[in-house]
Amino acid sequence: MPELPEVETVCRGLSPVMVGQKIAAIDLHRAGLRIPFPKALAKLRGAKVTGIARRAKYLLLRLDNGQTMIVHLGMSGRMVIHAKGKIPEPGKHDHMVLRLSGGGAVFFNDARRFGLVDLVETAQEEAHRFFKALGPEPLARSFTPACLLQAFAGKKIAAKVAIMDQRVVVGVGNIYAAEAFFDARIDPRRKAGDLTTGEIARLVPAVKKVLRRAIAKGGSSLRDYVQADGELGYFQHHFAVYGRNGAPCPSCGGIIHKIVQGGRSTFFCPKCQK
DNA sequence: ATACGCCCCTGGTGGC
DNA sequence: TGCCACCAGGGGCGTA
Secondary structure, three states: OOOHHHHHHHHHHHHHHHOOOEEEEEEEOOOEOOOEOOHHHHHHOOOEEEEEEEEOOEEEEEEOOOEEEEEEOOOOEEEEEEOOOOOOOOOOOEEEEEEEOOOOEEEEEEOOOOOEEEEEEHHHHHHOOOOOOOOOOOOOOOOOHHHHHHHHOOOOOEHHHHHOOOOOOOOOOHHHHHHHHHHOOOOOOOEHHHOOHHHHHHHHHHHHHHHHHHHHHHHHHHHHHHHHHOEOOOOOOOOOOOOOOOOEOOOOOOEOEEEEEOOEEEEEOOOOOO
16 A cells, blocks of 8 residues: 555665566456556567656656556555566466566556556656646655645645645655644644645645655665565554554644544644644 | 545454 | 454546
């Protein structure tokens, strides 16, 4: 159930395994996930992976045929690396198997099937229906307080719901939204358009901080994970508020509350976050 | 344009 | 031990 830091970790873990390798075969074990698997996947045999990038929570596998394979892990997707000679039979939820020229394989496993795989001409990537409306990357320099202030202007929805809108800024999921609002000491129930310049100036660095910290943690755990079982991107986090309803606030010792916003759980400290 | 609810799907967990 | 309700970190899309 990856958020941006997990996807970034998967991206970094997959790179040394896949970049420079050719796709020897792609095995599909069902018709598709959230969207049908593109027919053209079958034609990728022999294409070389030239790089792996991330946009929002999408993994982008750059190929030397001018195309990019887009992979989204959804809520439960995993990429599992199997070394040459140690490739098991695909299991129930291993929907796509990428076999590499070096003899290894990468399994895309997704129990809930909210993930997706698509194929796009790299040159036309920006115009892809999933990408054309995306906001800035949260860790990019272009994501500034001025930028968020403008995006929030006039919005009547709760600020925490708004920060998860991919048109405002990409990749801020439910966990890190909660953590960022706690870090910035802002009540997640506040209307987005009501946040002051000063609050926005706290929120933007808070978003960057919680994401950077999680990515750093993922990176440090990467080697162990690959060695353990090939599964990428899942590591132990420590959260200040997420999932801690009823527990003491790490700052004031008060009780962390849980509410529902936009159908998702929000955790916050009413004493610290105003 | 904005806001909101729905839906895709399976598995883990906790209560009874 | 079994059953079952409930919950889960995403995000596109339809409707008002």
